[in-house]
Amino acid sequence: MKKSILKNSILSLIIISVVSCSSMKTATVSGKVSVIQKGKDGYTATIENTKGRIYLGTISIPNLSNPQLFKQAEIGDTIVVKGDVWKMGKEKQITVREILELKQKNVAEAKITGTVQSIEKGKDGYTAKIKTTEGTSYFAVISIPNLGSPGKFREFKIGEKVTLFGEIWKMGNDNRITVRKILD
Template sequence: MKIFQIKKSIASLIILSILSCSSVKTATVSGKVSAIQKGKDGYTATIENTKGRIYFGTISIPNLSNPQLFKQVEIGDTITVKGELWKMGKEKQITVREILELKQKNIAEAKITGTVQSVEKGKDGYTAKIKTNEGAIYFAVISIPNLGTPGKFREFKTGEKVTLFGEIWKMGDDNRITVRKILD
């Protein structure tokens, strides 16, 4: 009798694991972030696609295929993610393995050309102080995660002429640019 119960339990576990594995599939989800719930290793973004479907995307460093590509999103951003799609009750969940695209709301993009005044090393790259041809000062954040791949990364030296493209923003009174492309 005891052996029969053990065999029955093992058979049940095998069937359950087959069924649970078959309900998980890889998918790509795109949409606008309508809410963010902070978590231990990251956050869950509520993503609403153009058809009004809601997905709950768990975005955390341990879940990403490349942890260096972790990005923080804000409400109103548009995001495209890839990962395992599954359901919890009626809610559609996606365990995000890759952030394919992130378009931040109200971020101005621009190209600047100027001369490197100084370079300060950072954790993932460096910040270069750039004086543009018009005399404006920008602090350019240059890193592999922001550029997308190591092949696009380049270190500048003081006095070097550069042309950069990225998002312009302010920190206090300082002009900043998160560099997405090195153009020269």
């Protein structure tokens, strides 16, 4: 008897999932982050747009089209995301595939100077590990979209000394900088 109930419950859950997922569409959602729920590979952000609509945005490294562009939003930040929009009951959900923009409420901008320690290629650029003259390490996200145009983009070599300007943020214990200008 219990096995039959369990099988029927699982089958019902699968059917509901298939029906729910079949009505997905790709959309862009923008708004202010009001709640953050931490998860295993990312987080869920409650995003409220200017019309008062609320979306629950699942932002996780495996779901992103380019995992290197993962960014941690905080409550009060403004975010623009693109992904698969669907409903679960009355709640609007978005499985985020791209973080198009993240404006942090307290963005710290800084200039760093250091030596390139390593380089990891990405879709639109690369991430360079920079060790500053003070001994602090930063993972510098250097990409054409973040710099604003292909003419401003430059590839560095390991051992090269660089000066960069951009937004400083943290991912776990790692210091990061989204590079907006290459200064040397």
